[in-house]
Amino acid sequence: MAxxxxxxxxxxxxxxxxxxxxxxxxxxxxxxxxxIRIDADGARxxxxxxxxxxxxxxxxxxxxxxxxxxxxxxxxxxxxxxxxSRMLRDFVPPxxxxxxxxxxxxxxxxxxxxxxxxxxxxxxxxxxxxxxVANPWDTARVPGGSSGGSAAAVAAGIVPFATGTDxxxxxxxxxxxxxxxxxxxxxxxxxxxxxxxxxxxxxxxxVLARSAADCAIVFDAIAGFDPRxxxxxxxxxxxxxxxxxxxxxxxxxxxxxxYFGSGVQAGVGERVHAALRELERLGAVLVDVSLPNAxxxxxxxxxxxxxxxxxxxxxxxxxxxxxxxxxxxSLDELYSLSRAEGFGAEVQRRILVGTYALSxxxxxxxxxxxxxxxxxxxxxxxAAFAGVDLIAGPTAxxxxxxxxxxxxxxxxxxxxxxNTVAVxxxxxxxxxxxxxxxxxxxxxxQLIAPAFAEARLLNAAHRLQLATDWHxxxxxx
Amino acid sequence: MNAQVQPAASAxxxxxxxxxxxxxxxxxxxxxxxxxxYGAEPNTQTSLVDCAMPGTLPVPNRxxxxxxxxxxxxxxxxxxxxxxxxRKNYFYPDLPKGYQIxxxxxxxxxxxxxxxxxxxxxxxxxxxxxxxxxxxxxxxVHDAFHAETGIDLNRAGTPLLEIVSAPVLHSAxxxxxxxxxxxxxxxxxxxxxxxxxxxxxxxxxNVSVRRGSDAPLGTRTEIKNVNSFRFVEKxxxxxxxxxxRALENGESIVQETRLYDPARHQTRPMRxxxxxxxxxxxxxxxxxPLVIAAADVARERDALPELPQARRExxxxxxxxxxxxxxxxxADRATADYFEAVLAALPGQxxxxxxxxxxxxxxxLNEAGIEIAAAPVSAAALxxxxxxxxxxxxxxxxxxxxxxxxxxGEGGADAIIEARGLRQISDSGALAAAIAAVxxxxxxxxxxxxxxxxxxxQFFVGQTMKRTRGQANPQQLNELLRQKLAAP
Numbered sequence: 001m002a003x004x005x006x007x008x009x010x011x012x013x014x015x016x017x018x019x020x021x022x023x024x025x026x027x028x029x030x031x032x033x034x035x036i037r038i039d040a041d042g043a044r045x046x047x048x049x050x051x052x053x054x055x056x057x058x059x060x061x062x063x064x065x066x067x068x069x070x071x072x073x074x075x076x077x078x079x080x081x082x083x084x085s086r087m088l089r090d091f092v093p094p095x096x097x098x099x100x101x102x103x104x105x106x107x108x109x110x111x112x113x114x115x116x117x118x119x120x121x122x123x124x125x126x127x128x129x130x131x132x133v134a135n136p137w138d139t140a141r142v143p144g145g146s147s148g149g150s151a152a153a154v155a156a157g158i159v160p161f162a163t164g165t166d167x168x169x170x171x172x173x174x175x176x177x178x179x180x181x182x183x184x185x186x187x188x189x190x191x192x193x194x195x196x197x198x199x200x201x202x203x204x205x206x207v208l209a210r211s212a213a214d215c216a217i218v219f220d221a222i223a224g225f226d227p228r229x230x231x232x233x234x235x236x237x238x239x240x241x242x243x244x245x246x247x248x249x250x251x252x253x254x255x256x257x258x259y260f261g262s263g264v265q266a267g268v269g270e271r272v273h274a275a276l277r278e279l280e281r282l283g284a285v286l287v288d289v290s291l292p293n294a295x296x297x298x299x300x301x302x303x304x305x306x307x308x309x310x311x312x313x314x315x316x317x318x319x320x321x322x323x324x325x326x327x328x329x330s331l332d333e334l335y336s337l338s339r340a341e342g343f344g345a346e347v348q349r350r351i352l353v354g355t356y357a358l359s360x361x362x363x364x365x366x367x368x369x370x371x372x373x374x375x376x377x378x379x380x381x382x383a384a385f386a387g388v389d390l391i392a393g394p395t396a397x398x399x400x401x402x403x404x405x406x407x408x409x410x411x412x413x414x415x416x417x418x419n420t421v422a423v424x425x426x427x428x429x430x431x432x433x434x435x436x437x438x439x440x441x442x443x444x445x446q447l448i449a450p451a452f453a454e455a456r457l458l459n460a461a462h463r464l465q466l467a468t469d470w471h472x473x474x475x476x477x
Numbered sequence: 478m479n480a481q482v483q484p485a486a487s488a489x490x491x492x493x494x495x496x497x498x499x500x501x502x503x504x505x506x507x508x509x510x511x512x513x514x515y516g517a518e519p520n521t522q523t524s525l526v527d528c529a530m531p532g533t534l535p536v537p538n539r540x541x542x543x544x545x546x547x548x549x550x551x552x553x554x555x556x557x558x559x560x561x562x563x564r565k566n567y568f569y570p571d572l573p574k575g576y577q578i579x580x581x582x583x584x585x586x587x588x589x590x591x592x593x594x595x596x597x598x599x600x601x602x603x604x605x606x607x608x609x610x611x612x613x614x615x616x617x618v619h620d621a622f623h624a625e626t627g628i629d630l631n632r633a634g635t636p637l638l639e640i641v642s643a644p645v646l647h648s649a650x651x652x653x654x655x656x657x658x659x660x661x662x663x664x665x666x667x668x669x670x671x672x673x674x675x676x677x678x679x680x681x682x683n684v685s686v687r688r689g690s691d692a693p694l695g696t697r698t699e700i701k702n703v704n705s706f707r708f709v710e711k712x713x714x715x716x717x718x719x720x721x722r723a724l725e726n727g728e729s730i731v732q733e734t735r736l737y738d739p740a741r742h743q744t745r746p747m748r749x750x751x752x753x754x755x756x757x758x759x760x761x762x763x764x765x766p767l768v769i770a771a772a773d774v775a776r777e778r779d780a781l782p783e784l785p786q787a788r789r790e791x792x793x794x795x796x797x798x799x800x801x802x803x804x805x806x807x808a809d810r811a812t813a814d815y816f817e818a819v820l821a822a823l824p825g826q827x828x829x830x831x832x833x834x835x836x837x838x839x840x841x842l843n844e845a846g847i848e849i850a851a852a853p854v855s856a857a858a859l860x861x862x863x864x865x866x867x868x869x870x871x872x873x874x875x876x877x878x879x880x881x882x883x884x885x886g887e888g889g890a891d892a893i894i895e896a897r898g899l900r901q902i903s904d905s906g907a908l909a910a911a912i913a914a915v916x917x918x919x920x921x922x923x924x925x926x927x928x929x930x931x932x933x934x935q936f937f938v939g940q941t942m943k944r945t946r947g948q949a950n951p952q953q954l955n956e957l958l959r960q961k962l963a964a965p
Contacts, residue, residue, distance in 0.1 A: 075532045088531065095525055097532055194532040201762035230536050230764050308762050311564050314575020315529040319628065335568055358566070358757035367759060 001066060001160045001214045008054070008065045015047035015054075015065030019109050022067035025158045026111060032134045034143075034152040036072045038112035039079050043067065046109045053107070062217050062241075064107025069162040071150050072113035073120055074100050074205075075194040083196045084118040084146075086129040087316050087323045087342030097194020098226045099163055099205050106221045114162055115149030118344045119313065120170055120198040122146050123416045126407055127346045134403070135178060136475040137441055141400040144174030150208045151178040155475060161209035161218050165195060167202045168301050169396075169420025172432035175208050176395035176444020179434045181461065181471060182208045183215040186451045187427035188233035190219075191226030197312040199305035200231075202424040211471050212431065212461035216241040219454060233452075240455040244462040248282045251460060252388040253447075254289030259393025259419050267438025272394045275435040275445040275464065279392075282463055289384040289391060293376045297422035300377065302414055303357050303370035304425070309347075310354030316342060349410065378426040385450045390460060393419055395432040395444030419446060429454045431461050434470040442473070491717045492685045492694055493652045494644035495709075497659055498637045499669040500613070500677040501544045507612045507636035508535030508578060515675045519618065519629035527634045529573035534763050537562070541636040542767065544668035545585045545610050546777045548638060551662055551784055552605050554589030556774045562610075562764040566757040571615035571628050579639075581758045584609035585767060586638075591662070592786050594804065595654045603655050604643040611637050638668070644683065644694065649713040653706050656680060658785075660706075665785050665810040679704040684716045686724065695720070696730040700744050703737050712737035716744050788813055796820075796827035805835050811849045818856030823863055833859060837880050854883045862890035872951055875899050902948045905957065908941075911949070912961050915940045926962055934958060 007013040023040050050065040075081050075093035077100075082088045096104070103110070117127040125133040125148025133148040135141040136156040143152040147164030151174035154162050164171040166184035175182025183206045190205040197203060207218040220241050225234040255276065260269060280286050318324035318338030325337035343351070357366035384391060396416055406413045423430045428448055435445040449457040465471045506513055509526035526533045549556045563581035586608035594600050613635040618627035640659060646652045660678055663669035671678045685697035700716060703709045715737075720730050735744040783791075785807045792803035806816050812834065819830045838859065842849055862883065866876045871894060882893045894900055902908055915937060916923050926933040937958050942949055 075530075081531070083531070091531070093530065093532070095530070192532075193534055196531040197763075199762070228536060229534050231534075231762075307759065311566050311576050311757070311759070314566060314568065315531070315573060317568060317570075317575060319570050320528055320573060321530075331570065355757065358759050360755045360757075363757075363759070 001209070001211075001217065004066055004160065005062055015050040015109060016044060018065060019043045019047035019067050019111070022111055022159055025156070026153070029136075029153075029156045029158055031139070032136060032152050032156055033131050034115055034133050034149040034156065034158065035069065035111075036082055036084070036113050036115050036128075036130045036149065037080055039110065040112075042079065043109050043111045046104070050107045050109065061106045061221070063103065063221055065109060066107075066160060067109045067111055068103070068159045069111045069114045069150060069153050070100060071116055071147050071162065071164050073116060073165050073196045074163060075196065076100055076110070076113065079113065081113065081196070082130065083120070084116040084128040084130065085342065085344070085347070087339075089129070089323065091321055093194075095194065098191035098228065099222050100194060102222045102224075103163070103218075108221075111159060114147070114153055117146035117148065117170075118347050119196070119309070120146040120165055120167055120203075121309070121346050121350055123169070123173060123413050124401070124403075124406065125149065125174070126403065127344055129344055132403055135400045137179060137400065141402050141441070142177065144177035144396070144400060146170040146174075147182075147208060148174050151175055151180060151182070154178070154180050154208050154210065157474065161207055161214055163222075164206055164208050165198075166204045166206055166420075166424065167198050167305060168424050169417045171206045171208060172420050172430060172444070172446060173396045173416065175432040176434075176442065176446075177400035179437075179442030179470075179473060179475070180208055180210055181212050181215055181434065181465075182206065182432045183212075183219055183454070183458070184423065184430050185219060185223060185454055186233070186429045187424075188231050189223050189429070189452070189454070191224075191229040191232050193226055193228040193232075197308075199308040200312060201308060202301075202305055204424065211465055212433065212458050213241070213244055213465070215431070216244055216458045216462070219458070223454075235452065238455050240458045243455045244459055246459050246463075248279065248284045248460060248463050251279075251284040251390065251456075252287055253279060253284045253460075254287050254384050254388035254391040256289055256291050256294065256384070256391050256393050258291050258294035259446075261397075263397045263415065263418065264394055265398045265438065268394050268396075268398060268443040271435040271438050271443035272392075272445050275433070275468075275470075276392055278468055279460065279464055282467055284460070287388050289388055291377075291380040291384060291391075291422070293373065293380050294422055296373045297377055297425060298414055298418055300370040300373040300425060301417070301421040302353070303366050304374065306350040306354030307357045307367050307370075308354065310351045310358065313343075313347070313351055318342075346410070374425045377422050381422075381426045381428060381448070381450075389449070389453075389456060391448040393446055395419060395446040399438055399441035399443055423448055427451060429457055431457050433461050433464065434473065436468075436470045437473065488689055489686050489717075489721050490688070490690050490692075491647050491713075492644045492687060492697075493646040493648075493713060494683040495640075495642045495646070495652060495656060496681040496683070497640040497642075497656065498679050498681075499640060499659070499663045499671075501541045501636040501638055501668055502670050502677075503538055503540045503544065503636055505538060505540075506634035507538050507541050507610065509634050511634065513635050515672075515677075517631055519621075519627065519631060521631065523630040523633065527573065527630050529575075535578060535761070537764065537767060538636060541610060542585065542769070543777060544666075545608065545638055546769065546774060547666050547668055547781065548608055548640070548663065549586035549589065550774070550778050550781055551666055552586075552589030552591050552608075554605065554608070555587040556769055557583055557585055557587060558771070559583065559766045559768055560585040560609075561766050562761045563758045564761045567754045569614065570626065571617045571630070571633070573615065573630060573633055577612060577614060578761055578764070579611035580609035583766075585769070591655070591658055593651070593655045593658045595651055597650070601651060603658075604645055606641045606643050608638050608640045611639055613637050638663075644685075644697075649710045649717070652682065652713050653710045656706060656709055661785050661808060665782070667810075673704045676704060680709060682709060682713055682716070684713055684720070685730070686717055686720045695724075696732050698730065698732065698744075699734045700737050701734055701747060708737055708739055711739075711742045712744055715742060719744070782810070785810070785813070792827070798827055798831055802828075802831045802835060805839075806831060809849075815849050815852075815856045819860045819863065822857065822860035823867065826863070826867065829863060829867070833863060837877060841884050853886060854880065858883060858889055865890055865894060869901060869950060870894065871899055871901050872947070875901070875947060898946075899948060901950045902945050905953065908945070908949055908953060908957055909961070911941050911944050912937075912954075912957055915944060916961060923962065934962070937962070
């Protein structure tokens with residue numbers, strides 16, 4: 001991205017050329033199905049505007065003229081926003097999400113909206129109403145989810161970065177499966193305003209890019225307090241991009257033994273250990289840490305997230321916007337048929353699970369207990385961070401699995417989130433980095449930091465990427 | 478076993494609790510910036526948040542929180558340093574999010590109490606369990622489109638304070654007296670306009686009956702959304718009777734929600750709670766706990782006005798006003814403040830001031846159908862008039878005429894008195910001359926009077942008043958007349 005920015009600044013290429021090139025690449029890679037909607041006209045007109053500003057001599061931000069894509073969960077004024085659902089197939093938001101506003105005002109040029117699991121519920125992108133997405137490394141495999149379209153588009157080189165959201169790993173796991181870098185910021189760092197809700201207490205906007213340095217530039221552009229989001233944190237954001245180069249000498253990295261359990265593929269474990277050795281060589285000190293409640297994370301997550309989703313998705317009732325059944329004979333049928341027709345199977349499953357978990361008589365046993373587990377998990381991290389600066393482990397226990405491999409088995413699919421969900425439950429920032437290939441497929445290293453320590457996270461990731469070339473590996477065209 | 482005598486019907490005790498919904502008079506909604514003004518065209522006062530657009534988020538209105546704090550302080554309740562907004566989940570077309578944001582386990586205002594004067598003169602202390610913030614729903618419009626229901630979201634998101642009394646009221650009269658006291662209080666505090674026709678102040682009544690005050694509570698019914706004092710009284714009376722009748726007939730009471738039908742003065746079942754929704758309350762993850770600093774509470778406490786109860790008691794104990802006057806003056810803050818402004822200019826004349834505020838002023842307001850704030854005669858202007866009455870410049874009767882002229886916009890008291898030449902004749906010489914003339918004109922009546930028909934005194938008073946165009950000082954006139962008539 002730095003090279004593109006330099007080309008733009010020097011006038012060697014225009015934003016319009018970059019946009020056209022990206023559009024052409026998207027067309028060539030259409031088989032990946034990484035986009036739900038490409039807005040070529042919008043992209044070109046945004047690019048022309050940046051070129052005009054530059055021609056007028058304006059000092060422009062680093063992202064001005066850089067093409068990118070938005071996950072189709074961010075509301076874009078005048079551009080259909082489906083959230084991967086049939087329910088919102090024709091939904092055109094009348095407003096822009098905060099993240100969309102921020103990147104637009106930074107001059108970044110959006111190509112369109114990327115594919116995703118419906119309402120961000122999924123770990124394979126197979127739950128999209130607009131078709132599955134193929135992994136550019138092996139088109140028979142999934143790109144991960146739910147930000148699968150964003151990950152595939154970046155890995156295939158269509159755009160240098162894309163926005164994503166991460167509720168239980170939805171940025172990091174696809175980043176790992178697609179061999180790119182994905183940053184999930186601290187909960188509250190980036191406004192959720194205009195980001196269609198899945199599980200409000202866990203949802204987090206972030207970025208997928210080719211490098212930690214690129215993630216830092218985008219993060220700096222989108223982070224910050226937003227009065228329109230009551231969970232947004234009023235805390236001055238440090239410019240992480242300026243802190244990337246600090247040496248790692250003395251950085252204490254905790255190795256969470258619970259993240260290297262029997263479910264971790266041997267090849268993935270090897271790659272992660274190799275990355276950790278490299279960090280050690282760069283001056284980091286590796287320390288064993290324990291997160292004793294880690295194995296409860298999946299269970300707690302799959303109560304809390306569906307519970308919140310069951311309520312968040314109640315607004316899709318066929319009354320004001322979104323899909324409305326043509327067959328209702330009563331108000332109850334308007335609701336039940338609109339929702340049965342508009343929502344896919346996984347979304348319906350989670351609404352049912354969540355409704356059950358919140359029901360009278362079950363609330364204490366499920367929702368309340370899950371919240372207690374959530375606190376224990378957060379306490380585990382707090383205790384571990386008393387002795388270390390970062391915690392490391394594999395992002396996902398495996399490399400990308402085959403399309404359809406887990407489609408019929410919800411529990412096996414949920415298990416793919418084993419190393420990522422705890423981070424959301426604790427609201428912490430984390431990053432997934434390429435750690436080289438295992439069996440020809442990318443493996444991901446996850447680094448986790450204490451709340452608001454994105455700069456430390458990006459610094460460590462960047463130093464590792466300066467010393468290695470894993471993040472430069474690309475799938476065969 | 479002892480043969481038990483069935484208690485008479487009078488042994489039934491009604492147990493009533495009210496849930497009052499007071500719409501907080503904020504400029505914008507509880508969680509969005511849209512206006513709360515009443516009566517706008519449908520769906521013109523709805524923000525993206527109010528129509529539950531995907532991706533929108535609620536942001537609490539601090540002004541509504543302040544008003545809730547003020548209410549809490551006024552009922553001597555603890556203000557929760559941390560309270561929690563919760564979602565109440567149910568599907569209804571005028572509920573755009575599919576849930577209502579309310580407070581459930583941790584309300585902003587904890588338990589408090591309110592002293593209530595019942596019509597029969599008793600004073601009861603009513604325990605208020607809690608008061609919490611919640612948003613109102615929109616409205617379903619059934620008559621705008623043929624065979625279809627319209628939805629108006631102007632009201633959606635309007636801030637409400639739900640004030641929940643303990644089940645400690647035992648008659649319709651107590652319930653209404655309590656409701657009136659709350660109504661006075663919220664208007665006094667300026668946190669609710671109290672407009673019941675527009676739905677700004679309405680209540681749900683929970684009613685049960687039991688045999689005597691020691692018996693366990695009976696099954697209750699809830700009468701929803703009653704929006705006038707009279708309807709509350711009628712609805713509760715009807716419901717108590719209905720329940721007693723049913724129980725005495727050996728039937729049982731079904732726990733259910735009922736609606737009051739004002740045309741028939743009856744309640745009828747709306748839906749049975751047994752089949753009611755499970756609202757699946759849980760803390761709203763979009764809203765962090767509502768944190769209220771002790772300093773904020775202290776600031777509101779310092780700014781709290783003298784409350785109606787305290788002021789009423791002061792009027793009786795310090796100003797010596799009768800209970801009835803104090804009650805009426807303290808029925809709303811504007812009236813009480815008006816009274817105090819008049820009194821400030823006439824120290825020590827509380828009863829005189831009260832008589833005028835509750836008499837001429839109230840009557841004219843009533844006739845004109847306006848609030849005291851809009852009265853054409855200000856407190857200062859009334860004080861000027863009453864000062865002339867006090868110093869004997871005019872009589873009480875003339876004062877009423879002057880007041881009417883002031884009300885009609887003819888100017889201040891002094892100007893009207895001067896312009897119309899209404900100053901009272903207290904000069905005994907002038908008065909004696911007028912009396913002499915009257916007596917000379919009516920020799921027969923004078924003789925009659927002196928012959929023992931003392932009732933004729935009023936005749937001479939009337940004649941002399943007529944001659945002085947009402948300006949004679951009545952007391953002085955009486956005295957002088959008696960003198961002149963006594964001494965031939």
